[in-house]
Amino acid sequence: MIHADKEKYKDILEDSVTYLEQHGFENIKVDSEGYETPKSYSKKGSDISITPDIVATKEGKKHYFDISLKSAAPKLLKSKWLFLNTLTALKSSHFRLITTRGHYKFTAEMLDDINLNNKKLIKI
Structure with missing residues (x-):
């Protein structure tokens, strides 16, 4: 989810956190008020910053989650997903997308x- 949509879809973010808690994820960090914020990554020489929507651990492995919702800026969303996919591959972590009905x-x-069609979606 891009930063402009965070406030609009706050309820979906809350539902996602609840889902992850029920499925055994711990140390959940969320890019939202009231939670510890995950680490942000900045592009060198630019003011662009990427923050995963949710970061959690399960069985000692770190998992990065992004909420996938219809957006007015699909190009920005695609670049965020590609970056997070590459980052998780380098760190031996997992990257998953969470989506809801209608999206x-x-x-x-x-x-x-973006040729990431091998990703399984978490459907809430």
Whole structure:
């Protein structure tokens, strides 16, 4: 989810955290008020900053989650997903996308566009 949509979809973010807690994830950090914020990554020589929506651990492995919702800036969302996918591959972590009803097709098309169609979605 891009930063501009954070306030609009706060309830979906809360539902995602609840889902992860129920499935055994611990040390959950969320890019939202009231939670510890995950580490941000900045592009050198630019003011662009990328923060994963949710970071959690399960069985000693770190998992990065991003909420996939229809967006007015799909190019920005695609670059965020590519960065997080690369980051998790380098760190031997996991990257998953969380989506909700009404956003499945949008998410699948976006993943096809950037050749990440092997990613399994968490559908809430």
